[in-house]
Amino acid sequence: MFVFQNIGELKAKALAHADCHIIPEIVCRLRVEDDYQGLSPPLYEHEIVSESWLKQGQRLVLEQGAPLLQGEIVIRYYIISTTHTRQETEQIVEKKCTVQECLKFLMENSKLEGMTWHLRKTNWIGEPTDALDNEDETLENENIKNGDTLIVEEGRLPPKGFIRLSLWQTEANKQSSEGVLTWITSGIQGLLGSSSAETSEKTDNPEDSDSLEPVGDVEISQEASLYDLKLQISLLPQLADHVIPTPGFLRLQEVVNNQLTRVLRGMKRTVRQLKLISSTQLSVCVLRQEEELSPSAILLKLKRRIPGERSYYAEQEVIFEPSEGASPVSLRQFVAKVCEIPHDQLNVAKYFRAKCDWLVIKDAPKSQGKHKGGKKKIKINLRQSPFHLQDGDIIGVKDCQFDAEDKDDFSTPADDEGKDKLQREEEEKKRRRKEKQARRPEVPLSIHVDDFR
Numbered sequence: 020m021f022v023f024q025n026i027g028e029l030k031a032k033a034l035a036h037a038d039c040h041i042i043p044e045i046v047c048r049l050r051v052e053d054d055y056q057g058l059s060p061p062l063y064e065h066e067i068v069s070e071s072w073l074k075q076g077q078r079l080v081l082e083q084g085a086p087l088l089q090g091e092i093v094i095r096y097y098i099i100s101t102t103h104t105r106q107e108t109e110q111i112v113e114k115k116c117t118v119q120e121c122l123k124f125l126m127e128n129s130k131l132e133g134m135t136w137h138l139r140k141t142n143w144i145g146e147p148t149d150a151l152d153n154e155d156e157t158l159e160n161e162n163i164k165n166g167d168t169l170i171v172e173e174g175r176l177p178p179k180g181f182i183r184l185s186l187w188q189t190e191a192n193k194q195s196s197e198g199v200l201t202w203i204t205s206g207i208q209g210l211l212g213s214s215s216a217e218t219s220e221k222t223d224n225p226e227d228s229d230s231l232e233p234v235g236d237v238e239i240s241q242e243a244s245l246y247d248l249k250l251q252i253s254l255l256p257q258l259a260d261h262v263i264p265t266p267g268f269l270r271l272q273e274v275v276n277n278q279l280t281r282v283l284r285g286m287k288r289t290v291r292q293l294k295l296i297s298s299t300q301l302s303v304c305v306l307r308q309e310e311e312l313s314p315s316a317i318l319l320k321l322k323r324r325i326p327g328e329r330s331y332y333a334e335q336e337v338i339f340e341p342s343e344g345a346s347p348v349s350l351r352q353f354v355a356k357v358c359e360i361p362h363d364q365l366n367v368a369k370y371f372r373a374k375c376d377w378l379v380i381k382d383a384p385k386s387q388g389k390h391k392g393g394k395k396k397i398k399i400n401l402r403q404s405p406f407h408l409q410d411g412d413i414i415g416v417k418d419c420q421f422d423a424e425d426k427d428d429f430s431t432p433a434d435d436e437g438k439d440k441l442q443r444e445e446e447e448k449k450r451r452r453k454e455k456q457a458r459r460p461e462v463p464l465s466i467h468v469d470d471f472r
Contacts (some may be wrong), residue, residue, distance in 0.1 A: 027064035033081055034083035049085040052078045054452055060093045061086065092112050092158070092165040096125055100173035107168065116163065119154035125171050139170040149419075152176050153350060175400035177238045182290065182297045186234035186252065187274055189302050231274065234258070239290060243436035245271075248284040253301055267309035272318075272410065274300040278413040280370065283314045316340040316411045322370075323358065326421035329431045334413070345401040345408055347380050354416055364420045367407055368429045372411035375437030377415055378405065460470065 030049050051059040051073065064086050087093065092114055097107045109341045110128060112121055122138050125131075140161075143169055151161055161400040163169070166354055234257045239248055249266030252258070263269060271283040279302050283293055295301075312318070317339045322331040341349040355362045368377040380401070401408040415429040 020063075025064065025068060026062045026066050027086075028365060029068060030064060030081070032085075033079065033324045037376055046083055046085060047081055048084050050080045050082060052080045063087050063089065063165075065089055068426060085111070087111065087165070090181065092119075092167075094158075094163065095166070095168040096171055097168070098131070098173075110337050112158065114159040115157050117155055118151045121158055121169075122154075122171070124456065125169075127169065129271070130170065133173075135175050137172055137174065137176045139172050141168045141170060147172075150176055150297050153180060155414060167269060177297065180242070181238050181240050182299075183236050183238050184295065184297070185236055185300045186255075187231040187302050188234050188257075188301060189231055189279065189304050193419060211263070231277065231302060241289065242264075242297075243284060243290050243293040244282055245288050245290075247356040248283075248290060249286075258303070258305070261305045262303060265309060267311060270302075270304040270306055270310055272304070275300050276372075278411060282312055282315075282318050282410045284314065286311065291382045312338065312339060317344075317345065317408060317412075319408075320411070320413045321354065321357065321416055323416045323418070324422060324429065327424075331431070332414070347382050347401065349398055350380060350401060350414075351382065351410075354414065358416055358418070360416070360418045361420070364418060366415075366417040366419055366426050368415045369408065370415060370429075372413075375434045377434075379429070380406065380414075433455055 026049060028046070033049065034047070048064075052063055053059065058080060086214075090113055091111050093107055093109055093111055095107045097105050099105075108129070110125060112124065116124070122136060125138075126136060140148045140151065140163075144149050147170055150172075150217075150463040151169075230386070234255065237248075237251060237255070241249060243251075246266055249269045249271065253263040253269055266391055267285075271282070272279045273281045283295075283301075285293075292301070317336050319339050320334040321337055322334045324331055335357075337353075339345070339350065339353050341353070343349065351362060351365055351367060354360070354367055355365050366379065368379045370377055384411055417426060417429070419426050
């Protein structure tokens with residue numbers, strides 16, 4: 020059992036133990052390898068073992084490359100432009116270098132030309148976030164840490180205090196009454212033996228991506244209000260064919276992974292308060308009437324199941340505004356009223372796109388009360404786990420009068436294919452990890468870390 024003071028001593032022992040005397044210590048470094056997160060950034064050799072993130076049983080990888088000095092960090096970066104595909108590269112940079120110096124360095128390494136490039140941060144899963152618009156600030160002051168991923172992005176940065184938003188256009192869905200009449204007519208004709216395709220468009224894919232057409236970009240101050248943003252968008256030449264009497268006739272929604280999510284609300288709230296950034300994409304929908312959603316309202320997409328089939332009628336957009344909280348009871352009562360289905364014959368479920376799965380929303384079960392009065396119903400808030408109900412969610416609707424077989428099954432053939440694809444991807448990841456481990460023979464090394472405090 021070995022006891023090490025710092026990472027440098029640990030590396031020296033690893034070199035000796037692996038019989039790598041022919042490799043100079045100055046041209047190799049240590050990393051931690053994880054089955055799920057892959058290789059971590061190189062470890063600092065001056066770092067005390069007891070103060071590092073090392074844990075018992077972790078795998079250490081010894082690789083060629085200069086070790087990190089105390090004032091350096093490793094950043095990963097990739098390029099976003101019309102002529103580049105995403106390919107991450109690692110680079111050692113100084114913590115104290117400025118954003119402008121870092122950008123110039125990365126551009127030289129990648130042989131990029133021109134003056135319209137800028138750097139952008141990413142979040143923990145690598146998605147674009149804030150642009151680094153203060154070119155004279157250091158990476159350290161911008162909170163860029165060892166192992167962070169940056170984006171070298173093509174395009175001019177908006178002026179300081181402004182952001183650039185990408186806009187997409189979508190059409191408003193039919194009004195609720197039209198959708199209900201279609202469903203009722205289709206159900207009656209289905210009972211009479213007519214084809215459902217004759218009365219309503221149907222789909223076996225509950226996750227039909229929203230039809231989005233690019234509108235362009237808009238630059239706006241972070242201190243501007245939502246009203247100002249809608250007004251500026253309403254005056255764009257791309258929307259000249261639409262009649263927009265007031266900004267209230269526009270609905271703005273965030274677009275995430277080609278899906279419509281949060282509706283922007285609160286006309287007096289500023290762009291900063293709405294937490295919009297330059298990487299935000301917005302959908303613009305021109306409405307038939309003014310709309311001002313309250314904080315408690317939820318914009319949902321209802322998809323009614325076709326009796327006897329694993330498919331759905333075209334979705335119907337509705338605004339669910341519970342007066343006493345978003346509970347299973349209030350949602351079921353709302354859907355029953357909108358769809359004109361008896362409450363006791365109704366079944367609803369939320370669709371989870373990432374898992375290609377449905378979660379049935381049932382009335383809250385009763386729990387045994389500790390005091391007199393018998394059982395009490397457990398309070399469930401659909402905005403919280405496990406449902407996390409929010410704008411843009413798909414709600415499946417079943418009328419069990421005509422679809423009594425397996426009431427809780429909302430799946431479609433597209434869901435089956437999606438789950439199979441997810442399973443294949445997971446198996447492929449496991450296979451690659453095993454192959455990677457097999458190519459790199461491991462040297463057993465037991466590390467004991469004393470408490471140096």
